[in-house]
Amino acid sequence: MKDPIDDFMHYLTVERGLSKNTVESYRRDLSQYTMYIETKENVTNLDHVQRSHIIGYLLHLKEGGKATTTIARNIASIRSLHQFLLREKVCESDPSVHIETPKAERKLPKVLTMKEVEALLDTPKGTTPFSQRDQAMLELLYATGIRVSELISLDLGDVHLTMGFVRCVGKGNKERIIPLGTMAAEAITRYLERGRPKLSRGKNGTALFLNHHGNRLSRQGFWKILKQLAQKANIQKELTPHTLRHSFATHLLENGADLRAVQEMLGHADISTTQIYTHVSKARLKDIYSSYHPRA
Template identity: 65%
Template sequence: MQDHLQDFLHFLLVEKGLADNTIISYERDLKSYLLYLQKVENIDNLNVVTRGNILQFLNFLHEKGKSSKTIARHIASIRSFHQFLLREKVTEQDPTVHIESPQPDKPLPKVLSVEEVQALLEVPKGKTPFEVRDKAMLELLYATGMRVSELISLKTSDAHLTMGFIRCIGKGNKERIIPIGNIASKAVQHYIEASRPSLLKKVETDALFLNNHGKGLSRQGFWKILKRLAKEAGIQKDLTPHTLRHSFATHLLENGADLRAVQEMLGHADISTTQIYTHVTKTRLKDVYSMFHPRA
């Protein structure tokens, strides 16, 4: 069964082009599933797995206190795995048919107010090469809504500043072109001309944003920088690496941007993923109404 799992993971990587983190998630879910089949159900042949076996596994997860979101993710992993086995003629039937996924409650993304974003962007004063870099990264994230993983993957050749856009490689190795405003463009240009050469040292790399060793900045490195800057800005909210991305989308929609345009800039394959930001804007409108209407 482990051999079939490795074949499936290879399929996800090579043919589907999924991101490494996504494949790791599939692997983790399916390893726990296969271990359950072997240890609890005494099954070592995937062709004899039944719908009942899978339901028992899902019940096992529920009894362990796993959330509906986690269980839904396991179901998606198991369903994809069994569909792959059927296509490859490893099995003769798909036992996941008619197994429904629980609908997890989607928490609304946490966003910063325009004032909080402004305070955060003003923390790096640009007095050192690192402050110039931090200013450029924050301005670019808020201007484009890029994922942090996309930001740290940028190469110098991806910044087409005179033309006003950034070339970005997102999930599934999909390319998208994102427009950037004048402020972010100037911040990145200033970083490239005034600070990046001094950070580069003797290391040869085309990574746009560099750490203090002259190498490409890591996700963890950026996260530490963001937490420090948020603290200096006096922001009390629990920030995540996605906070500026969420804020970018919410502020665009609040100011009348088209949902389809926001979807394209964020790189969402399905517009339903983007629609969660419309719920955020409605919630914020209710809060404003409650605070300021005299008869609320």
């Protein structure tokens, strides 16, 4: 089964332009799936897979305590694989047809209040190269709502301070241009003028944000920095690398921004993905009402 899976991975990478992390997620899901049907169902050819085999695998996941979201993701991976194999005429039929995806309750993303955002953004203030870099990263994230993977992929030429925008390449290799606020532009300018030259250690790399070795900062490196800064800012909420992105979108909508404009800035292909933030705004309004109305 290895060759068809490898062909599918090549299709995801080259033709669909999915990120390395997304492709690896597909590979993990499908590796576990093919291992199950080989060992438990004695199926060694993907053309011999039947609907009952897939249902058996999904029951195996459920009995193993996997979350509904994990099972739904696996169904999506399996369905995409079999659709690809049918389209490429590797298989004569698609056994995943009509297999329903379990409905998962959509959790509202956790966001920071304006006060918490200000506390977090004020925490790394200082004159060291690291504090200048950290403040520039946080300001940029909150100003643009870009993903952490997009942040660490930025090169020097992607930030246009005079024009006030940042060029970002997101999921599916799609490019978008996002306005850059004054505070973020000032923080990036300080970092570029004073912080980055010291971090670069004489290297002529193109990466915007560098680690202490002078190389491009990794996602894990940023996550470690964020946790340390949140602790210093005394933020009790659980933070994820997406928290500032969620806060960016929610605060824009709370202040009257157009939903389509927010969708474009976030790089969402479907506006229904962006609409979750309107629910967040309503939930926050309800909390505020309950907390402050004398007869709530």
